[in-house]
Amino acid sequence: MQEHKSSMCLYTVIIGGYEELNELPSEIAASSLAKICLTDDPTLTSKTWEIRVVKPAFPMDTVRSQRILKILPHRFLPEFERSLYIDNTIYLKRNPVEIINTFCENSDISVPLHSFREHVYEEFLEVARGGLDDSARIFEQMNHYQLTHSEVLKLKPYWSAILVRNHMKKHVIDLMESWYRQVLRYSRRDQLSLNYAEAETGVNINPIEIDNFSSTYHQWPIYKKRDVSKRLWSPGLSGGMTLFEKMEQAKNLQLSLDNKVRQLVDDYAEIKEKYLPKRAPEGFTQERYYQLNPDVAAAGVDAVQHYLSFGWREDRKWK
Known part of the structure; x- marks a missing residue:
């Protein structure tokens, strides 16, 4: 049976002025589905999103402040049972209600697979090579995973720009809390740790096999006025420096x-x-x-x- 629209929402997150908010396509904007942008910018306005201003969890770490809102909708959107999260760079081609109902019908959490990375350990190396986080922390994380759940490093990583969840289900909450603990303890790059959280909790994720750049559901990346420097890891975040430095x-x-x-x-x-x-x-x-x-x-x-x-x-x- 199709869910009533009020039991679900579409949401995105903009924290720290990283990039300009993308408006939704007109056909999606016209839908009565709740479409929410969580942001720390009280001046942000939108014609297609409901703006909800939030206080960053970590004022000096906008990336982790964004991750907590992305990963834990049960804390911030408890009035909805189901949700479709999209990165701001995702352009939706299909009705989000249809997407939510399609994937939530048989699975409580569905996430696309990474279409151009074959193994989780490759994602670790790419994050370190690109300077996206503290390399000492990245390799500590990879070493700990090797010692506790070595099999996850050989799995195909997830691509977490799109998340479809029955986010108020207990086992989904357990998985998301585990995932967020990894992001707090180790790298802020959440794609490094989702496979591990899945193995740790035993909660199965339904993999969506789509091309990350373009599918029947989306187009990526679409962005404007992006401050790429805010994407890179800065020693000032922790007072340290990268291992290579x-x-x-x-x-x-x-x-x-x-x-x-x-x-x-x-x-x-x-x-x-x-x-x-x-x-x-x-x-x-x-x-x-x-x-x-x-x-x-x-x-x-x-x-x-x-x-x-x-x-x-x-x-x-x-x-």
Whole structure:
């Protein structure tokens, strides 16, 4: 039986002024379905979305503030039983009511598969390569997954730009809370952890096999006035720096220290050469020098000549 429209909603999230809100197509805008944009911008207006202003969970971390709204609709949209979440960059081609009913009929959560990444571990490497999060945290997460649920790293990752959920069902809530805990503890890039949360909770996700760029349901990416710098991870978020930056800093420090040591050695040699004695010091005797330096005596070298040429530089004892 088809759900009444009031029991479901379409929603998106705009936090931190990352990009300009995309309006909905006219045929979707005309629908009586609730269409909600959660945002921290009190000045944001829309002709097609109902704007709901929210307080960011983490004012200094807009990405995780966006993730909590995206992942946990049961906390923020409890008046609806079902929901279709779309990233702001998704352009819908089909009626969202039809999409929700189609996928929620046989599964309580449906998520597209990543159409151009074959394994979860590849997504980890791509996130690190693109500077989308702290690489030290990324590889810590991947290492922990390898130790606890290694099989998820070889699975095909999900593409979480579209989420269809019976979001008030208990097992869906359990899955979403587990997913969000991973985003809090590890990388803010949520596609790294959804497969793990699925394995951890045992809640099965219905995979939607569509091309991520274009399908009968959507077109992606569609955006305007995007501040791409806000997409990248910044050391200022945690007061740290990426693993690669740390390695580069350590390498530069080592090179600097090596250069300083070489300079000190050269300076010492130059000083010694400049102040090389022209005669043996007062009280110098060959017999005492031989006693203190038996290798010189064994070589049969003149004590004074040896001291002036080598002994002084080598700080050999002579008295």
